[in-house]
Amino acid sequence: MSGRPVDTVTVVAGTPPRAALDLRYEVFVREQGVPPDLEHDGLDATADHAVVLAADGRAVATARLLDQGPRQSSVEPVGVIGRVAVAAAWRGRGLGRLVTAALEGRAGERGLPAVELHAQTRVADFYARQGYRPIGEPDVEAGIEHVWMRRELLPGLRRAQDSDAVALQDLIAGAWAQYPGCVLDVDAEEPWLRAPGTAHAATAGEPARALWVVPADRIGPAAMAGPAGGVLGSVAVWDRPATGFPAAFERAEASERAGWAELKTLYVAAAARRRGMGTALVRRAEREARRWDARQMRLWTDTRFTDAHRLYRRLGYTATGRRRDLDDLSATIEIEFCRLLPPLNELPTAAGI
Secondary structure (H helix, E strand, C coil): CCCCCCCCEEEEECCCCHHHHHHHHHHHHHHCCCCHHHHCCCCHHHCEEEEEECCCCCEEEEEEEECCCCCCCCCCCCEEEEEEEECHHHCCCCHHHHHHHHHHHHHHHCCCCEEEEEEEHHHHHHHHCCCCEECCCCEEECCEEEEEEEEECCCCCEECCHHHHHHHHHHHHHHHCCCCCCCCCHHHHCHHHHCHHHHCCCCCCCCCEEEEEEECCCCCCCCCCCCCCCEEEEEEEEEECCCCCCHHHCCCCHHHHCCEEEEEEEEECHHHCCCCHHHHHHHHHHHHHHHCCCCEEEEEEECCCHHHHHHHHHCCCEEEEEEEECCCCCCCEEEEEEEECCCHHHCCCCCCC
16 A cells, blocks of 8 residues: 555445444544444445545545435435544544545435535534535434534435426526527427426326426525526436437447436536536436436437537547437537446446555
8 A cells, every 4th residue: 555645535335445444443432432333334335435545554534425315305315424534643634524525426426416414513513614504403323412414416406397497498598599500499499498397297108207407596515696596507317218229339238228318408507517517417317317227328419519528428428420400490410429327336436445
């Protein structure tokens, strides 16, 4: 391990390295008096773990992320960060923030729009400075006072409603206005925008579909100033049958070709771009596609939307070589991108441990 910078954090999926477990035992059991059976709760094998190692191989900071649904009933899934531990001699160097931020990043990769943690009240201010807010009254666990706290990665994300119609039209019209020749005629070509919630409420026998929006008037780390009722971002996903597999992926395993979903309606207001919102919205849509057992995501995008193309490529999408002419008012020509979706429990593990 010599030569490893002490501020290098590695995220591993499943059972953490022995060094991380040793650090947790030292901090929670020996130092804080937590019963060993509470510290070893049997959930490590299903979690992601952030670990910082010193040059001699000892873990000096660690934390874990559980992706097992919300702590309580919620419209959107929530990740839970816990077991945040820093070796006594290494405190005050920002390592707690380092491992927490690494797991917030992993939560985003998993399509989780928010994370929660059960913080000891004595360090609640530490998390408050990172954008967490209390969401309940203090309670006691293992004889130590705690409080649940939450940080929004996509503040206010929710399913679209028909009342979002005007806001969505404004969002899309604003995006299209940046490209010469792009015309939004709602009634002639996009009538679903008159009632977007209804259009994405699949009935029995119809393909599953979902549309999310990020309100502009929510306060949070990624929120921007905006009018009440406005929308900063949107994304949709539609389940599709396993037909017409793109030629670029025809050698994929049959299990990977079992089903697919289509990414649609990805828009981010100009004032909110380059802050990670587009990435987070794509990952949320991918998470839903996985829930439908889709093994690939496809999308069609206007040839003029080159910024979007760069985003898709960064997120692992590949152009399939297929093109189509929509013969619409905007003279749109679209190209197709596709990405095979690994199961959530098979997200890539960072190298280093």
